[in-house]
Amino acid sequence: MRTLWKRSTAVFSRRQGDRELNEEVEVHLEMRAAELGEQGLDPHAARAAAHREFGGIDQMKETYRDRRGIPWIEGLAKDARYGLRGLRRNPAFTLAAVLSLALGIGANTAIFSFVNALMLRMLPVEKPEQLVSLYRTGGWGKGYASYPLYLEFRKHTDLFAAVFARSATDKVRFNSAHANSVEYVEREYVTGNYFDALGVKASIGRLFTDDDNRNPQGHPLVVLSYDFWRNRMGRDPAILGRVLMVDEQPLTVIGVAAPGFHGVAVESRADMWAPAMMSRGEIMQPGNHWIWTMARRRPDIPIGRVQAAANTIMQQYLTSVYGGQRDSAFGKWALGQKIEVRDAGVGISMLRDAFGKPLTILMAAVGLVLLIACANVANLLIARGATRRREIAMRFSLGATRVRLVRQWLIESLLIALLGSGLGLAFAIWGERYMLLFLPPGSGEAFDVSPDATVLGFTLGISILSAVLFGLAPALRATSLDPLAALKDGGSPQSGRGARAGFRKALVVAQVALSVVLVAAAGLFAHSLAGLRAIHPGFAAQNVVTFSLDYPQAWKGADKQKHRARLLAGLAAVPGIGSISYGVPGPYRGGSWTTGIHVPGSARAAKDDDQVAEQGVGPAYFETIGMRPLRGREFDPGDLVSTRKAAIVNEAFLREFLPGTADPAGRIVTLDDSKGAGRDPLYIVGLVPDILHDGLKTGAKPTVYVPFHDGDVSFDPTLLVRAQLPAAALLPAIRRELGKIDPEVALVEPRTLRERLDDSIFVDRMIATLSGFFGVLALLLAAIGIYGVMAYAVARRTAEIGLRIALGAAPARIEWMVLRDGLLPIGLGVGIGLPLSLAAGRITASLLYGVKPNDPLTLVWTIAVLLAVGMLAALLPARRAAAVEPVEALRHE
Amino acid sequence: MQGTLDLMVLRTLESMGPQHGFGLAKRIQQISAGALELNQGTLYPALLRLEQRGWISSQWGASDKNRRAKFYDLTKAGLKQIARETGDWERTVALMDRFLRPAE
Numbered sequence: 001m002r003t004l005w006k007r008s009t010a011v012f013s014r015r016q017g018d019r020e021l022n023e024e025v026e027v028h029l030e031m032r033a034a035e036l037g038e039q040g041l042d043p044h045a046a047r048a049a050a051h052r053e054f055g056g057i058d059q060m061k062e063t064y065r066d067r068r069g070i071p072w073i074e075g076l077a078k079d080a081r082y083g084l085r086g087l088r089r090n091p092a093f094t095l096a097a098v099l100s101l102a103l104g105i106g107a108n109t110a111i112f113s114f115v116n117a118l119m120l121r122m123l124p125v126e127k128p129e130q131l132v133s134l135y136r137t138g139g140w141g142k143g144y145a146s147y148p149l150y151l152e153f154r155k156h157t158d159l160f161a162a163v164f165a166r167s168a169t170d171k172v173r174f175n176s177a178h179a180n181s182v183e184y185v186e187r188e189y190v191t192g193n194y195f196d197a198l199g200v201k202a203s204i205g206r207l208f209t210d211d212d213n214r215n216p217q218g219h220p221l222v223v224l225s226y227d228f229w230r231n232r233m234g235r236d237p238a239i240l241g242r243v244l245m246v247d248e249q250p251l252t253v254i255g256v257a258a259p260g261f262h263g264v265a266v267e268s269r270a271d272m273w274a275p276a277m278m279s280r281g282e283i284m285q286p287g288n289h290w291i292w293t294m295a296r297r298r299p300d301i302p303i304g305r306v307q308a309a310a311n312t313i314m315q316q317y318l319t320s321v322y323g324g325q326r327d328s329a330f331g332k333w334a335l336g337q338k339i340e341v342r343d344a345g346v347g348i349s350m351l352r353d354a355f356g357k358p359l360t361i362l363m364a365a366v367g368l369v370l371l372i373a374c375a376n377v378a379n380l381l382i383a384r385g386a387t388r389r390r391e392i393a394m395r396f397s398l399g400a401t402r403v404r405l406v407r408q409w410l411i412e413s414l415l416i417a418l419l420g421s422g423l424g425l426a427f428a429i430w431g432e433r434y435m436l437l438f439l440p441p442g443s444g445e446a447f448d449v450s451p452d453a454t455v456l457g458f459t460l461g462i463s464i465l466s467a468v469l470f471g472l473a474p475a476l477r478a479t480s481l482d483p484l485a486a487l488k489d490g491g492s493p494q495s496g497r498g499a500r501a502g503f504r505k506a507l508v509v510a511q512v513a514l515s516v517v518l519v520a521a522a523g524l525f526a527h528s529l530a531g532l533r534a535i536h537p538g539f540a541a542q543n544v545v546t547f548s549l550d551y552p553q554a555w556k557g558a559d560k561q562k563h564r565a566r567l568l569a570g571l572a573a574v575p576g577i578g579s580i581s582y583g584v585p586g587p588y589r590g591g592s593w594t595t596g597i598h599v600p601g602s603a604r605a606a607k608d609d610d611q612v613a614e615q616g617v618g619p620a621y622f623e624t625i626g627m628r629p630l631r632g633r634e635f636d637p638g639d640l641v642s643t644r645k646a647a648i649v650n651e652a653f654l655r656e657f658l659p660g661t662a663d664p665a666g667r668i669v670t671l672d673d674s675k676g677a678g679r680d681p682l683y684i685v686g687l688v689p690d691i692l693h694d695g696l697k698t699g700a701k702p703t704v705y706v707p708f709h710d711g712d713v714s715f716d717p718t719l720l721v722r723a724q725l726p727a728a729a730l731l732p733a734i735r736r737e738l739g740k741i742d743p744e745v746a747l748v749e750p751r752t753l754r755e756r757l758d759d760s761i762f763v764d765r766m767i768a769t770l771s772g773f774f775g776v777l778a779l780l781l782a783a784i785g786i787y788g789v790m791a792y793a794v795a796r797r798t799a800e801i802g803l804r805i806a807l808g809a810a811p812a813r814i815e816w817m818v819l820r821d822g823l824l825p826i827g828l829g830v831g832i833g834l835p836l837s838l839a840a841g842r843i844t845a846s847l848l849y850g851v852k853p854n855d856p857l858t859l860v861w862t863i864a865v866l867l868a869v870g871m872l873a874a875l876l877p878a879r880r881a882a883a884v885e886p887v888e889a890l891r892h893e
Numbered sequence: 894m895q896g897t898l899d900l901m902v903l904r905t906l907e908s909m910g911p912q913h914g915f916g917l918a919k920r921i922q923q924i925s926a927g928a929l930e931l932n933q934g935t936l937y938p939a940l941l942r943l944e945q946r947g948w949i950s951s952q953w954g955a956s957d958k959n960r961r962a963k964f965y966d967l968t969k970a971g972l973k974q975i976a977r978e979t980g981d982w983e984r985t986v987a988l989m990d991r992f993l994r995p996a997e
C-alpha cells in the first residue's frame with residue numbers, strides 16, 4: 001500500500017523528482033571527481049573519469065523514471081485489461097450485472113436531472129446565493145405582486161443591496177422582417193435595474209438602467225437573449241438600433257445579454273426583455289399583481305432578520321392601501337397578504353412548489369432501486385468468486401499479495417459499474433423525455449434537464465460508490481481463503497460455504513425488505529391516482545377541444561365579440577361539431593375568480609365577508625361541457641344584451657347561501673367589483689350541478705356564473721367545442737374557419753378537456769407511473785437475486801439431494817425442502833420491510849389522495865405480490881432439485 | 894543480479910549506517926575488491942526500488958565536506974528483509990555446494 005501511495009504521488013510530483021535525481025547525480029560526480037583530483041588528476045580528466053565510472057546517465061534516468069511513476073498506471077491498465085477479459089469470457093454474468101446496474105443508475109440519473117434542474121442548478125448570474133425572492137401569498141394569485149409593492153421594497157436599501165422585478169414570461173407575437181407568417185417570442189417586462197442587480201453583462205450593445213424605465217410607454221427598447229440573437233437573428237451585429245415589432249410594439253434593440261442567461265424563472269426561457277414601463281396593463285394599480293419581486297441580500301444580514309423586516313414593510317404597505325376597507329370581505333382578504341423571503345439562487349419556480357416534494361420522494365425511491373441492484377451484483381460476484389477460487393489460490397501461490405488481488409477485484413467491479421453507468425445514461429435520457437411528457441405544456445418545453453457537469457458528476461459518483469458497495473465485500477471474501485486448501489480441493493465451490501451462503505441470504509433479505517417499501521409505495525400512489533380518476537368532475541370531458549384566440553392588440557371588446565360570433569356561426573356549420581361555447585377562465589385554466597357577494601334574504605347576509613367563485617360563460621356553455629341545468633335554464637344569446645342581468649348558481653352555492661330553497665330562480669345576488677364596491681344586481685335564472693372547475697382535489701366552491709362580456713376583464717375567453725371528430729381532425733377545421741374570417745387572429749394552446757384534466761393531476765400521474773415502474777423494477781431485481789441464491793444452493797447440494805432421493809425421499813418432499821430454504825429469507829425480508837414501509841408512509845402521506853399510508857388492503861396486496869414473486873423465483877430451482885437423478889448426482893461427487 | 898545488489902546495499906547500510914549514494918557505491922566496490930564490474934549509475938534505480946518497498950528511507954542532509962546530499966538509511970522492514978534474504982542465500986549456497994562438490 002505504501003508503495004502504491006508513494007508511486008501515485010510520484011506521478012504528480014514528477015518534476016520535483018527529476019530535479020532531485022539530477023542533484024543526486026551531480027553530487028555523486030562531484031565527489032568522485034574531487035577524490036580523483038586529490039589523487040593528482042587534473043579537474044578536467046577527473047570529471048571525465050567520474051562520468052565514465054558512472055555509466056550512461058540518460059539511460060539510468062530513464063530506468064529510474066519508469067520505475068518511479070509509470071508502473072502504477074501500467075499496473076492499473078493491466079488490471080483493467082485482465083478484468084475486461086474476464087467480463088468478456090463470462091457474458092451471462094456481465095450482462096446480468098451491467099443491466100441491473102444500468103437500470104439502477106439510469107433511474108437515479110433521470111430523477112436527479114430533474115432535481116438538479118428544479119432545485120440545485122444555480123442561476124448563471126453573479127453571486128446567486130445572495131438572491132432572494134419576495135414571494136407573495138394570500139389575496140389573489142401568488143408569487144407575483146404589484147408594482148407599488150416593488151417600489152416600497154426598493155426603498156429599503158438597508159436590507160437589500162438591490163431590489164428588482166420581472167413580469168411573467170409571455171408568448172407574444174413577433175413580426176420579423178424576413179417572415180410574413182406570425183411568429184412568437186417569449187417576452188418579459190423587467191425593471192431598469194434588473195440586469196445590473198443580477199450582475200448579467202451585455203454580449204453586445206448595452207443593457208437597461210433605471211433611466212430606461214421611468215415613464216409609462218416612454219421607453220420602446222428591448223434587450224435580446226443571446227440564444228435568440230444567435231438562433232433567430234443569425235448573430236447579426238447590425239441588430240443594434242434595429243426596430244422589432246414585438247406584441248405590436250415597435251421596440252429598438254439596444255443590446256444582447258450574456259450567453260446562457262434566459263431569465264430567473266426555472267420553467268420559462270425569456271427570448272427578450274422590455275422595460276416594465278412598456279407594459280400595457282395598469283402598471284401602478286395596487287390590485288394588479290403582475291410583477292415578481294426579487295432582491296439581492298446584504299451578505300451581513302441573516303435571512304431571518306430580512307423576513308422579520310419584510311413582514312413589517314408588508315403590513316405597513318397593506319394598511320396604507322387597504323386600511324380603509326378593513327371591514328369589508330375584500331379588505332380583510334387583501335390585508336391577509338404576506339411576503340415570504342425565499343432563497344432564489346436556483347431561480348424562481350411555481351413548479352418547484354408542486355413538484356419539489358414528489359421529486360424528493362422519487363429520488364429516495366430510485367436510491368432504493370440502486371441498492372437492490374447493488375445487492376444483486378454483489379450476489380453475482382460472490383457466486384462468481386466461489387467458482388474462481390482456484391484462480392485466486394493460484395495467484396496467491398505465485399506471490400500476489402491480498403491487496404493486489406482485492407485491487408484487481410475492485411477494478412473489475414469498477415468496470416462493471418462504468419459499463420452500467422454508460423448504459424444507464426442512455427436509459428436516463430430516454431426516461432427524462434418520457435417524464436417531460438407528464439409536465440403540463442408551458443413548463444415542459446423550457447425545462448432543461450439535459451445532463452450537465454453536475455449530473456454527469458453525480459452519475460460517475462454513484463457508479464463508483466456502487467462499485468465499492470457491491471464489490472468490496474465479495475472481494476474481501478473471495479481473497480480470504482487458505483490457498484493450500486483451495487488448491488487441494490480443486491477449487492470446487494463446496495468449501496467455506498457456511499458464512500458465504502449466510503451473507504448471500506442476508507442480501508436477499510435486504511432486497512426483499514427494500515422491495516416491500518417500493519411496492520407498497522407504488523400501490524399507494526396507484527390507489528391514490530385511481531381515486532382521483534374516479535372523481536366525477538361534474539362535466540363530460542370526452543370529445544371537447546379547448547383553445548384560446550390571440551387577437552391583434554388594437555382590437556377592442558366589440559371587435560373580439562363580432563369575430564367570435566362569426567367564428568361560432570361558421571363552426572356550427574361544420575359537420576360533426578355538436579355545440580360551441582366559451583368561458584373565462586374556462587375549465588382547468590388557472591382556477592376562478594373569487595368575489596365578495598351579497599345575497600338578500602340569505603341567513604348569511606348579515607355577515608359581509610362571504611365569497612364565491614365567479615365565472616363568465618357564454619350561451620350553451622353547460623351543454624358544450626356535457627351537462628344540463630338541474631333547474632331553470634342556461635344563458636341564451638338574449639342574456640348577453642339584456643339590461644336585467646342574469647346569473648346561474650351551482651348546488652354548493654345553494655347549500656351555502658340559500659339552504660332549503662329548491663329552486664333559486666328569481667332570487668337576486670350582488671357581486672363586488674375588483675375594488676370591493678357592489679355591482680348591479682343579478683337575477684338567478686338557473687341551477688347547475690357542482691363542477692370541479694378548479695381541480696379535482698379542491699372540491700366544489702359556491703359559484704356564480706354570469707354572462708361573459710368582452711372587456712369585463714382583461715382576459716380573453718377559452719373556446720370550447722364538443723364534436724364527434726377526434727381533436728386531430730377538428731383542429732384543422734377550426735384553423736380553416738379562422739383563416740376565412742381573419743388570418744390575423746391566431747389559434748393558441750389547443751388542448752382537449754381530457755388533457756387539461758390530466759394536466760391538473762400531472763404530479764399524481766407521474767408519481768404513480770414512476771413509482772409503479774420502480775416497484776416492478778425492484779421486484780424483478782429481487783426475483784433475480786432470489787433465483788440466483790436458490791439455484792446456487794441447489795447446485796451446491798446436488799450430491800446430498802441425490803443421496804436423499806436414492807434413499808427414497810419423494811420428489812415433493814425435496815421440492816418443499818428447497819422451497820422452505822428460500823422462503824425463510826423472503827419471509828424475513830417481508831417482516832423487516834413492513835415496518836419500514838409504514839415509516840416511509842409518513843413521508844408520502846401528504847401526496848396521497850383518499851388513501852391512508854397504512855392502508856391495509858395495499859399492504860396485504862404488497863405481501864401477497866412479494867410472496868408470489870419470491871415463490872416463483874424459488875420454485876424453478878426447487879423443481880430442478882426434485883428432478884435430480886441420484887446416479888448422476890453421486891457421480892458428480 | 895538485481896536481488897544480489899539489493900542485499901549488498903542493505904548489508905552495507907546495516908554495517909556503516911546512513912550513507913549517500915556515492916559512499917555506498919564506493920564501499921560496495923571496495924568490499925568486492927574489483928570482482929564486481931558495477932556502473933555506479935545503476936545503483937540509483939536500485940535505491941529507489943528499495944525505498945518504494947519500504948526497506949530503506951532517504952533524507953537530504955550535509956556531507957562531511959558540507960555538500961548537500963541525499964542520505965539513505967535502513968528501516969526496520971529493511972532489517973527484517975536482510976534476515977530473510979540472508980537465510981535464503983545461505984540455503985541456496987548450501988544446496989549448490991552439495992551439487993558442486995565432487996562426489997565422494
